[in-house]
Amino acid sequence: MYYQLGRVTGRLVASTHLQTPLFPIAPVALQRLEPPSIQYNTTHFSTVTQDACATGKRRLIPGTNMPFPPLDENIRKKQELFQKDNDLPVFLKGGPFDAILYRLTMALCVLGVAGVVHAVYSHAVPKKQS
Template identity: 70%
Template sequence: MYHQLGRMSGRLVAATHLQNPLFPIAPVALQRVEPPKIVYNTNQMSTVSEACPTTSRPKRLIPGTNIPFPPVSEEIKRKQELFQKDNGVPVFLKGGPFDAVLYRFTMLLCIVGLMGFAHTIYGHAVPKK
């Protein structure tokens, strides 16, 4: 038995006019259609060379706009050099002694939390007398 959507209720009802699964559709091959061509709006888009005048180094643009990225400050450049240096120190400790204190404090909180979790589980597993 075949079903269709009812016109009034929108629910699934038994189909009365379908005798076989291909009625009223004939088994015809799908027709090939050319995909639509992508048309770019060239009024709002430009290349880097159009947006920035020719300089020694072309500026990168913020994606989707014609606005160049703002210049990076010297402090940020210095910190990038510090954190990208390959000196064998993990990245979470490269900030100096304050990072080491924060790391150890975080590990202490994790251990205290695990001990509290274990105490709670033990308290629920072993009933008091």
């Protein structure tokens, strides 16, 4: 038996004029297809040629034949400065200006915590009536 929505009530009611399902599905035999073979690291998928990889020191941007642009000398000096193994944390490796900024930041954090403690204390303890 098939059902449909009633026009008046909007509920499911038995249908008298539907003798076949709305969307008949006939079983179809499965088609056996071979799955496509997966190809890894082939020249078909890569735009980089083998002779472009043999450029020596110049590294290529991944997926292209273009080399990385040369670094500015200032950037190279900063990289050397920050990569030195001198037992300093990275936020102090920039020199004296970084030390000043670090100490100023820590002082402001301590003042902020003290302000929060003062605000909580002043709201928690009532003022004495004189």
